[in-house]
Structures are given as C-alpha cells and as structure tokens.
Amino acid sequence: MNQLFNQPISLKGRLTLALVLAFLLLILDLRMGAMQQVRMVLNSAVSPVQYLAAVPEQLLQGVYESVRTRRSLSSENAQLKREMLELQGVVQRFDFLVTENQRLRSLLSSESDLDTTRMVAEVIAVDSDPFSQQVVINKGLLHGVYLGQPVIDDQGIVGQISSVGVSTSRVILISDPSHGLPTRSRISGIRVVAQGVGETERLELMHVPHSTDLEEGELLFSSSLGGVFPEGYPVAEITRIRRDESFPFAQVDARPVAQLDRIRMVLLLWPADGEHAPSAIPELLEEAGQ
Amino acid sequence: MTSRFSQRMAINAALMMGLVLSVMPMSAGLQAWRPEWSMMILLYWVMAVPNRVNIGTCFIIGLLMDVLLGSTLGIHAAGMSFVGYIFAHHYKRIRNFSLSQQALFVGLMVMIERSIVYLVEYYVSNASLQSNYFLPAVSSAIIWPWLFLVMRKVRRRFGVA
Numbered sequence: 001m002n003q004l005f006n007q008p009i010s011l012k013g014r015l016t017l018a019l020v021l022a023f024l025l026l027i028l029d030l031r032m033g034a035m036q037q038v039r040m041v042l043n044s045a046v047s048p049v050q051y052l053a054a055v056p057e058q059l060l061q062g063v064y065e066s067v068r069t070r071r072s073l074s075s076e077n078a079q080l081k082r083e084m085l086e087l088q089g090v091v092q093r094f095d096f097l098v099t100e101n102q103r104l105r106s107l108l109s110s111e112s113d114l115d116t117t118r119m120v121a122e123v124i125a126v127d128s129d130p131f132s133q134q135v136v137i138n139k140g141l142l143h144g145v146y147l148g149q150p151v152i153d154d155q156g157i158v159g160q161i162s163s164v165g166v167s168t169s170r171v172i173l174i175s176d177p178s179h180g181l182p183t184r185s186r187i188s189g190i191r192v193v194a195q196g197v198g199e200t201e202r203l204e205l206m207h208v209p210h211s212t213d214l215e216e217g218e219l220l221f222s223s224s225l226g227g228v229f230p231e232g233y234p235v236a237e238i239t240r241i242r243r244d245e246s247f248p249f250a251q252v253d254a255r256p257v258a259q260l261d262r263i264r265m266v267l268l269l270w271p272a273d274g275e276h277a278p279s280a281i282p283e284l285l286e287e288a289g290q
Numbered sequence: 291m292t293s294r295f296s297q298r299m300a301i302n303a304a305l306m307m308g309l310v311l312s313v314m315p316m317s318a319g320l321q322a323w324r325p326e327w328s329m330m331i332l333l334y335w336v337m338a339v340p341n342r343v344n345i346g347t348c349f350i351i352g353l354l355m356d357v358l359l360g361s362t363l364g365i366h367a368a369g370m371s372f373v374g375y376i377f378a379h380h381y382k383r384i385r386n387f388s389l390s391q392q393a394l395f396v397g398l399m400v401m402i403e404r405s406i407v408y409l410v411e412y413y414v415s416n417a418s419l420q421s422n423y424f425l426p427a428v429s430s431a432i433i434w435p436w437l438f439l440v441m442r443k444v445r446r447r448f449g450v451a
Contacts, residue, residue: 011378014345018371021349025364030414035363042357049306049358053314125313129359131408131417162360170360178415198418 036163040141043165050136050168054124116230117270119143119278123263124168133176133198137266140167144279148228150269156234156257157181157222158266173260174235175200183235184223188213191223192252194236200260203236205252210243212250220254230271292449300448301343304331304441305351313358322422325430326400328355329370333396334441336377337384339450348374365410369403389435397431
C-alpha cells in the first residue's frame with residue numbers, strides 16, 4: 001500500500017513536472033501552427049467519448065419518435081407540406097431572379113457568383129467551458145471538412161470550423177469572444193465588424209461612429225470581406241444603439257439570427273470557386289455497406 | 291482479488307464515464323450547475339488508491355478535458371494536476387473525514403481548480419468572470435456523498451487496492 005513514497009520521483013517532483021509540461025503545452029498551443037496536427041490526432045482520440053455522450057439524447061429522441069401518435073405525425077406532415085408549397089413558390093421567383101442577376105452581371109461584365117455545395121451535419125456536443133463558445137459536429141476530414149469552413153443553420157450564420165478531426169470537427173460560434181465577423185447592413189450598406197462577447201444572445205458591433213446611420217432593428221448580412229464567409233447570409237439584427245459621448249464609439253448590440261443556444265442541425269458550405277470540395281467517400285462506403 | 295488488469299480496467303472505465311458525463315448535452319438551465327464529474331471520480335481514485343492513480347493520471351485526464359472542451363491545451367491539465375497533488379499528499383487525512391467534511395473539501399478543490407483555469411484563461415484570452423462560474427463547486431459538493439458510495443461499491447466489486 002505504501003508504495004507511494006517509495007517511487008522514484010517524489011510527489012512534489014511529479015507536480016513540478018506536470019506543471020512545467022502544462023506550461024510548455026500552453027505556449028506551444030498559443031503559438032498555433034505547430035499544434036494543429038497534434039490537436040487533430042487528440043480530437044480523433046476523444047471522439048468516442050463525444051459519440052458516447054450523445055447516445056442518451058439520441059435514444060430519447062428515438063423513443064419520442066417511435067411513440068408519437070398517427071395524429072400528431074399526420075398533422076406535422078400537413079404542416080410540412082404547406083411550408084413546402086410556400087417555399088416552392090418562393091423558389092420559383094428566386095430561380096428567375098438568379099438568372100436575371102446573372103444576365104445583368106454578364107452585361108456589366110463582372111464575375112457572377114456560383115452556387116455553393118452544402119452538407120447537413122449534426123451537433124453532437126456543446127462545450128460546457130464558459131470561456132469559449134464552440135460545438136462539435138459529426139463531420140470531419142473524411143467528409144472533406146476544412147479549417148475555416150463557414151457553417152450556417154436554417155436562419156443564418158452559425159460560425160466557422162476551428163479544428164478538424166477524422167470524423168468530427170469543432171465549430172467556433174460567432175458569439176465566441178475571439179470571433180469577429182465582417183458584416184454589411186441591409187438598408188444603409190454600412191460595413192461593421194460583429195464581435196462575439198461570450199453570450200449566445202448578443203454580439204457587439206465594433207468601431208461604430210456616433211454619427212452612424214444604423215438603426216435599431218436593422219438586419220446585418222455577411223459581407224465576404226474576411227474571405228471566410230460567402231456574401232449575403234443573414235448574421236444578426238441590431239437590438240440597441242447607445243450614443244454615450246463619453247465613449248470614443250457608439251455602443252451597438254446585435255442579436256444573432258441563428259439560434260446559437262439550441263442548434264441541432266447545421267449546414268456546411270463549400271464555396272464553388274474554392275479549392276475544397278466535399279468528399280464522397282463516406283456515402284460510397286455507406287452504399288457499399290447496405 | 292481480481293487480476294491487476296481487470297482492476298486497471300475498472301479504474302479506466304470509471305474515469306472514461308466521468309469524461310462522458312462532463313461533456314454530455316444538458317438543458318441550458320442546468321448547464322451552469324453541471325458537477326465536475328471527471329474531477330470527482332479522479333479525486334476518488336487518488337484518495338482510494340494513491341499508489342496507482344496520482345498526478346500523472348490527473349495530468350492526462352486534464353489534457354483530455356482540454357481537448358474535449360476546446361480550451362487551450364494545458365489549462366485543465368495544470369489545474370487537475372495541482373488538485374490531484376493536494377489529494378495525494380493528504381489522502382490519509384481525507385479518508386478519515388466524515389462524508390460531509392469530504393464534500394466540503396471536494397467543493398473547495400473544484401473552486402481551486404476553476405480559479406486556476408480562470409486565471410490562465412484571463413492571461414491567455416482576457417476572459418471575463420461570470421457570476422455563475424463557481425456554481426459547480428456547490429453542485430459537486432452536494433453530489434459527492436452519493437458518488438463516494440457508488441464508487442466505493444465499484445471499488446469493492448472489482449477489488450481495486
């Protein structure tokens with residue numbers, strides 16, 4: 001039992017060793033680049049834990065699906081059909097506008113923007129770390145996910161990929177304190193950077209002059225200036241503008257359009273002109289398995 | 291007496307369970323109250339079998355927590371190692387504490403670990419402290435007596451010593 005004190009390194013020695021090692025890791029990780037590969041390996045190593053943690057919720061969901069009554073299913077079906085009809089109506093108009101837009105752009109001899117490719121991913125873990133806002137999704141290197149890839153949900157922009165594992169990857173949300181997103185307002189066309197503050201319901205707009213034309217309730221869209229997010233996806237709605245002259249800039253708050261606190265399904269985007277493309281390997285494997 | 295291998299497996303399975311509980315999705319309201327599962331299970335093993343589970347294991351579990359939570363590598367590793375050191379150093383005294391004393395002590399440990407994590411995060415990314423940051427210390431202290439009894443059952447079942 002008392003081997004503890006016969007071991008080659010004393011407890012204090014072990015603690016010192018652990019703290020020094022932790023400090024080294026910290027420095028290495030902050031200086032990025034070098035650790036990206038290590039992180040990928042570690043992320044893949046812990047992915048079983050993440051899949052395991054998601055099991056109870058999926059089971060509950062499965063039970064819920066299987067005990068639903070015929071009535072609630074058929075009412076949901078009717079509602080979905082109605083929504084589908086409405087959306088198809090909108091899409092008809094949209095198709096027409098897209099072709100017209102392309103024609104106008106070609107008349108102006110400017111580049112026309114192409115379609116993006118999308119893939120649905122499921123959120124399998126949400127971080128309980130209060131200092132960062134990240135989620136883990138069930139798509140990774142195998143599916144062609146790459147670093148800095150834009151992620152959206154059905155409402156608007158959610159975030160971007162911050163690290164990739166083999167079959168999982170990590171999304172940093174736009175509400176993370178280290179995330180800034182270049183946007184453009186819908187009406188006035190003013191460019192502002194939406195900075196996360198660590199709350200899912202609030203972004204701050206940076207460096208807005210007191211004389212700004214922005215108004216409360218205005219929608220902000222991605223501006224594609226940062227080179228990460230494609231243009232024209234909704235980001236946030238301005239909720240409050242405070243013009244306190246004692247501060248150098250006006251203080252503007254915005255609420256993200258995407259429901260960051262309850263995301264389940266997200267869409268991964270692959271811009272058409274980029275060098276990245278979704279990988280078809282997993283689908284082929286699935287087909288072969290069936 | 292079960293084999294050394296199956297004892298090791300019991301220890302590892304419990305630690306793994308702790309990690310799973312630490313990242314399991316919870317409703318947003320309860321999120322702030324989530325007890326520090328992996329740390330409590332780790333501390334139980336350090337107290338029960340300090341010759342087998344001590345600072346090295348703490349460091350590894352902390353590192354895995356860093357990866358799982360997406361924080362900068364080394365932060366939780368440092369915190370866990372420090373708390374593990376306190377437990378390994380005083381394991382005899384802690385064993386003789388009553389359950390409620392142990393619970394208070396574990397709450398204190400959670401507070402120390404979270405303070406270390408916060409201090410490092412503050413230097414690294416200028417993080418701001420939220421009012422509910424130390425709630426897990428309370429919930430961990432409340433859970434500890436039950437966790438202790440369950441873990442003791444597990445330990446006796448597998449004859450870990």
